[in-house]
Amino acid sequence: MQNSLAHVSELPEETPHYLRAVTQMGDSREVTANQDIFTQEGILLLAKGSRINSNQFDLLARHKLSISIDQSLLVQNAVNADQLSADAAKILAEDLFLARMVVKAGGVLMVRQALAQLALPSPVQFRLTVMKEQRPNLFEHVIRVSIWCHALAQQTKLPEIYRDQLLLAAICHDMGEMHTDPELLTSGHSVTMIERCYLHVHPITSYLVVSKVDDFSGMAAQAILHHHERLDGSGYPYGLQKERIHPLSQYIAVADTADAILRRFDLLRLQISFALNKTRFDARLIKALRELVHDLPFDSQLACKSGEASLQLHHIADLLEGWLALHAMLCVQMKAGAAQNSPIGFLFERMDGVHSLVLQMGFNPDDLHGMQTLAQEDPGLQQQLQTMLNEMEWILNEMANEIERRSPLSDGIPPNMFEELVQQLREIRAP
Secondary structure, three states, rough: HHHHHHHHOOOOOHHHHHHHHHHHOOOOOEEEEEEEEEEOOOOOOOOOOHHHHHHHHHHHOOOEEEOOHHHHHEOOOOOOHHHHHHHHHHHHHOOOOHHHHHHHOOOHHHHHHHHOOOOOOOOHHHHHHHHHOOOOHHHHHHHHHHHHHHHHHHHHHHHHHHHHHHHHHHHHOOOHHHOOOOHOOOOOOOOOOOHHHHHOOHHHHHHHHOOOOOOOOOHHHHHHHHHOOOOOOOOOOOOOOOOOHHHHHHHHHHHHHHHHHHOOOHHHHHHHHHHHHHOOOHHHHHHHHHHHHHOOOOOOOOOOHHHHHHHHHHHHHHHHHHHOOOOOOOOOOOOOOOOOHHHHHHHOOOOOOOHHHHHOOOOOOHHHHHHHHHHHHHHHHHHHHHHHHHHHHHHHHHHHHHHHHHHHHOOOOHHHHHHHHHHHHHHHOOO
């Protein structure tokens, strides 16, 4: 892991995007320098007690600072542990499903007390305040993920000492996203391959941010660094597998995914997503999640469109057929067993899993007409089919992104061997 971090150790702590958020916060709240602010060359930029607002953005952005901006500034009424607890209560009051899930895991008071007991260093409080003021959706997300993590910790009987580290990591896991251009995260923005690299680095940025905070838990920092890694090696930023991934990060991975799905879709989509991705997540945590959401009411907003389903089914059948041919070619191109152990080795397990799960769910890609007929006769089956196809659309598009990111690292495999597969993966998208 030390070697993995060496090439990112010089990442700038303050990016223009984060500095802009900090200085803009000063336009509406009192933000002051709690010490003299110097450049790395020893030039005084701002004296202790100076008010910070958007007028100082250009000055701060032109220089590399001697210490973290989070350690140099104070904001009135910063977000502390009690505020996190109160904000969690507001979220649970508005989200009946999440509140019912929390009740099954010990109750609202328990999660509020757990958040209120967190030890948050001043720089962390400052950054959370910037997040709440300038990126409120991200702030709500990290609290929701913390609520999910607490419920999973309770369900799996995680010792309290580790639960506290988990909640701290969950609260801080996406701090690196404040260094990302907000435009990349807006709904409807089509992310390019280069832009995706900036998104994939945010776990590293989050790790570097908290690592510079005195007395921040090393265990929580590692969980933050690994929260987008997946057990089958298909995650990022390092493509770690199984025991190389910090155990607490796997809680955040499940919680993060569950929150993202349920904010946009429904329980059926959640169930199918984890079924399709079962090799990527800790089976014990998936089981705990299912126990938590079992029998909870959730209104489905899924609209079934038979035309879309028909086109998606044809694309999936073509994809699975094409994968069998590519699989054979890869095994011939590389030495025996080398393909599975290469940077794109996760594809073998993922594609085999997709084919297997489609069959397990009773949908035969070799009998498209029969599948469509059954779905049309049974509205419940039609909803299940459409949900599975929509989730597969997302999963396969993510696989295409991973192939593009990793294929240059695949020694001995001509890059053009993946071009047709990437195209097929992206053709699954509904019109």
